[in-house]
Amino acid sequence: MCATRNAYRWVGSRPVRPDGLEKVTGAAKYGADFTLPGALYGKVLRSPHAHARILSIDTERAAALPGVKAVITGADLPDHPFEYSGPERLALNFWHITRNILAREKALYEGHAVAAVAATSASIARRALALIEVDYEPLPHVIDVERAMAKDAPLLFEDMFTRGVEPPPTEPSNISKRVCFEMGDVKAGFADADEIVERHFRTAPVHQAYIEPQACLAQWQGGKGEIWTSSQGHFAVRNLTARLTGMTIGDLKVNPAEIGGGFGGKTVVYLEPVALVLSRLSGHPVRMSMSREEVFKATGPTSGASMTIKIGVCRDGTMRAAEAILRYQSGAFPGSPVMNGCMCAFAPYSIANQRTIGYDVVSNRPKAAAYRAPGSPISAFAVESTIDIAAKTIGMDPLEFRRLNAARIGTRMVYGPQLAHGGYVETIDALRDHPGYQAPLGPNQGRGVASGYWFNGGGDSGATVSVNADGTLTIATGSPDIGGTRASMAIMAAETLGIDYHRIRSEVADTQTVPYCHVTGGSRVTYATGLAVIDACKKVIDDMRARAALLRDVDVERVAWENGHAVPAVDAAGGKIAEFEPLSFQEIAAKFSATGGPIAATGTVNAGGQAPGFSTQFCDVEVDPETGRVSILRFVAAQDAGRAIHPSYVEGQIQGGVVQGIGWALNEEYIYDEASGTMSNPGFLDYRVPVSSDVPMIEPIVVEVPNPNHPYGVKGVGEVSICPPMAAIANAVADAVGRRMQELPMSPPRILHALNHRQDPEL
Amino acid sequence: MSVRVVLSTGTGLERTGGCKEFEIEARTMRELVRKMDQRFPGLGAWLEEETAVAINGEIHDTVHFQPLPENAEVFFLPKIEAG
Incomplete structure (x- = not known):
């Protein structure tokens, strides 16, 4: 549904998608569809250990196997100085990146790439992997974020000292960075409040779960390289691969394949530098693709987190102070989206006194990668759940509470500037006007509301x-x-x-x-x-x-x-x-x-001049008290698009983000065997993403508050829809059965535990 | 033409000895960054490479050509990751 009409001839129309025919007939070419005459099969040997020192790697027997044309280890990639470069949020450190591509001193997670081969067939390549002898010294591992922050935790890097702390710490830790944003007088704000709500939350790492695994074809010829790959940015693939393999950017050509989903996870490289070096050493083109198990174990999920949220509210409904302490897992190398989490946490609201503190924490998991509005959905789950409790504490409707405190043009953000664009209130009003918002609910049914914020990009x-x-x-x-x-x-x-x-x-x-x-x-x-x-x-x-x-x-x-x-x-x-x-x-x-x-x-x-995106959503759920299963009965998502250039695609983005949020809320998680630190569910049978029968038709409402900095009023639409669903569902569950779920996923066992171990209703 | 400049978290406070607010005479981002660099040598290149900027709330990359309105409020911010 589109809220407004416009005077344009084409903008706002819904022509048939130009890539549709190829995709539905199977003619479209994805990363694994490309090949060249004489192409070899590349395969990667991965660590079976969550944490181990690599004492030696012997590739001699593998290289001698007939049909094997090249074997490489981390030593075949140029090393890089230890230095952070690029924006602080990203803090790219090629010393880390090259070690994630192929391990050197240590294997830091199960599935960490250790060596790679190129052979004339896939079966020969697999046999060659079995002939590579790696002498590991297993080390104690740490998976959980809070345990990783403990003083006695096993250290992934013995020389990592927390950045962003004054004076600099003298002891190493797994906390790579601390960030803090603050404005107003937080202490006085809490003192002014009539009610203070403080809760602790946890989220599980979840994968982007794109259908197409990473896959590429690489060819080294005449001192130049060429790659065919599925990615979210072939220019980014070119720049990263050139740097990691020690070549100039101009000598590397990257051809874009169609992409079977990315959601942030395909903004980084894993296979491309390996395939290119294998091609250079073998003299043949090299094809590589990951299995689903490799995708789960070796490519970036988003962070799991532990969060503490505190909100001070007055009986008139105004929020006087807010504080968030966010602890995000970054995986085996620094670089979680915790800074985004800090900046987005309270962004939908006008709160004069705020503090958000973030910790970036390494642990023996695959390195985190971006996932749709990186960092924002995680803090939104905790903040929007706490806001729901605050609204109930003072007896106010959750939409009215949000509207009363809504950020508007001129509202000061915790990261400094004033908000230059509106759109949030309009998403709230779209839901207030929706007939479903006042519809009656049955037994064990509840309704939940939540909002979200994302910067959008230029x-x-x-x-x-x-x-x-x-x-x-x-x-x-x-x-x-x-x-x-x-x-x-x-x-x-x-x-x-x-x-x-x-x-x-x-x-x-x-x-x-x-x-x-x-x-x-x-x-x-x-x-x-x-x-x-x-x-x-x-x-x-x-x-x-x-x-x-x-x-x-x-x-x-x-x-x-x-x-x-x-x-x-x-x-x-x-x-x-x-x-x-x-x-x-x-x-x-x-x-x-x-x-x-x-x-x-x-x-x-x-x-520049991009405008942020706001989304507000409500959902109705029914909780089965016997099994703990949560069924989504209705889901309505309002989002400000600025102007919908092709409304069907905007609606699709909204629906897609909500469905991923439903999976994040109810089922998806990395399950680890504590003793070994290995992942127990690296496949779609055990890592459960939503299927069609799990979700109702998501009802998108496209709100249009045009961005004056774009000729047609465009704002971004791809990400913010994933921010509210986890809290909206948790708030609906609390409404349905009086149990406040503060840990994701809200899987049936957790729901049953909550139902069976508490008697008093919770807000 | 004076503008108010603020360095937010993660945008080079260690390069200014912790000083985060400045009044600068500048008409463009190029002029502003150049003057910041004169005051704190090396800061200019760092700001260009590693920050975004909000000019009266409008977020841009830290690029030379951006004009600065009279009495503008200029916040240097961490660049945001794409997802």
């Missing part, structure tokens, strides 16, 4: 547009199409140029063909790459006006562009300042050669 993007002789248009960008951006690019181009959407072909091109594009992530592509496309289209319009002036023998200043035609310009009074027969886009395209050669333009931007 940054570097480029695009080229080329006009063809028949008046069709080709758009090429470097942004992999994950959420329908081929269509949204074409729609914005059609709107800008005034031509038929169906005459535009929108492509994702390789790194040597189009300008740099940052990853498809952060809900940035429709905004940032869209601005690059619009910029290029405006250049085409200028060029076509000049060519029309040539064809009509008038000065270019006398030619305007209107609805896909070069027309006589008008003066301030609206009178024509030239007389000539208009020329259509198609007519000018047909004359491209005589008027100066091919018509094409490149647009490049570093897009």
